[in-house]
Amino acid sequence: MLLRPVRDSASDAAAVREVSTAAFAALDRSLGEEPGEPTPAAVAVSDIRTRHLAGTDPGGCWLAEEDGRPIGAALALRREGLWGLSLFCVVPEAQGKGVGRLLLDHAVAYGRGCLRGIVASSPDPRAARRYQAAGFKLHPTMELIGQVDRAALPDPGGIPVHLGDASHLALLDSVDRRARGGAHGPDHPVLLRTCDELLLVDTLTGSGYCYRREGRIVLLAATSRRLASRLLIEALARVPAGTEVRIARATAEQDWAVAVGLAGGLTLRNRGYLALRGMRPPAPYLPSSAYL
Known part of the structure; x- marks a missing residue:
C-alpha cells in the first residue's frame, strides 16, 4: 500500500x-x-x-x-x-x-x-470508535428531512435578512470566530461559488449568515439563537416548492433548529455524531460537512 x-x-x-x-x-x-x-x-x-x-x-x-x-x-x-x-x-x-x-x-x-478539533462523523460505528480513541468527545447529532410547509413556519419576527456576497467576507469571519473559535477564511469564497445563496443578518445586537444549496442548509452561524432561527426560517422559506429539505449535524444545543424544522413539517431522526476536542458544541451553529 x-x-x-x-x-x-x-x-x-x-x-x-x-x-x-x-x-x-x-x-x-x-x-x-x-x-x-x-x-x-x-x-x-x-x-x-x-x-x-x-x-x-x-x-x-x-x-x-x-x-x-x-x-x-x-x-x-x-x-x-x-x-x-x-x-x-x-x-x-x-x-x-x-x-x-x-x-x-x-x-x-x-x-x-x-487547540480545537471538529469532525462531522457518519453513523458508522467504526469511525466513531476511531474518533473517540483519538481523544474526541462524541456528541450525537440529528437531522431534519422532508418538504417544507411554508405556511406553518414560525413568524420571522421582523428581523431583515439580506443576500450576501464577497464584500461580506470580514463579517462572515467575525461570526465564525464567535461561533466556533476560528474563521473559515479561504473556504468562504468556495462556499459562495458552490451554494445557491448566502443569507445575512446584521443588526445592532448581532450578526449571522446561512449558506443554502437547493434544499440543504450547508452552513449556518450566528451570534444568537434568535438570529440563527431567523436565518433558518428564511432559508426554508426560500427552498423551491417540492424540493426535499435536509438540515443536518444538529446537536442537542441546536434545539432552536429542531423547533424551526419541526414547525415547518420536517421529520426528525438521529444521524451520526459531532466529534469535538478542546471545545463544546458550537451554538448557535450548523456545521458544514466539508469545511466544518
Whole structure:
C-alpha cells in the first residue's frame, strides 16, 4: 500500500470521489438504505472541495493506493487554531486492514498544535470508535428531512435578512470566530461559488449568515439563537416548492433548529455524531460537512 498527499488535480479529485462513493454507498446499505446516485452538481461540489483543500492544506490531505487503485482518503484542514476533518473514508474491501488507522493518524498529525478539533462523523460505528480513541468527545447529532410547509413556519419576527456576497467576507469571519473559535477564511469564497445563496443578518445586537444549496442548509452561524432561527426560517422559506429539505449535524444545543424544522413539517431522526476536542458544541451553529 502507498500513502501519498492528495494533489490539486482533476485525477486526484476523481480518485477521492471514487473512494467516498464506494465507502458511503456501502454504509448506506449496511443501514438498510438505498444509496443515491450522485448528481452532476454533487460531483462538481465534491471535486471542488478536494482540490480546494489539496491547495490550502496539502499537509492534511492523504490518499491511500494499492496497485495503483485508490482505496482510502482523508482530507483535513487548519483554520486559526481549529483543526477539522472534512473527509475520511476507506473502500469496503480494504476496511479492517489498518488503512483507516494510518490515514487518520496522518490527518490528525496535521492538527498538531491546534487547540480545537471538529469532525462531522457518519453513523458508522467504526469511525466513531476511531474518533473517540483519538481523544474526541462524541456528541450525537440529528437531522431534519422532508418538504417544507411554508405556511406553518414560525413568524420571522421582523428581523431583515439580506443576500450576501464577497464584500461580506470580514463579517462572515467575525461570526465564525464567535461561533466556533476560528474563521473559515479561504473556504468562504468556495462556499459562495458552490451554494445557491448566502443569507445575512446584521443588526445592532448581532450578526449571522446561512449558506443554502437547493434544499440543504450547508452552513449556518450566528451570534444568537434568535438570529440563527431567523436565518433558518428564511432559508426554508426560500427552498423551491417540492424540493426535499435536509438540515443536518444538529446537536442537542441546536434545539432552536429542531423547533424551526419541526414547525415547518420536517421529520426528525438521529444521524451520526459531532466529534469535538478542546471545545463544546458550537451554538448557535450548523456545521458544514466539508469545511466544518
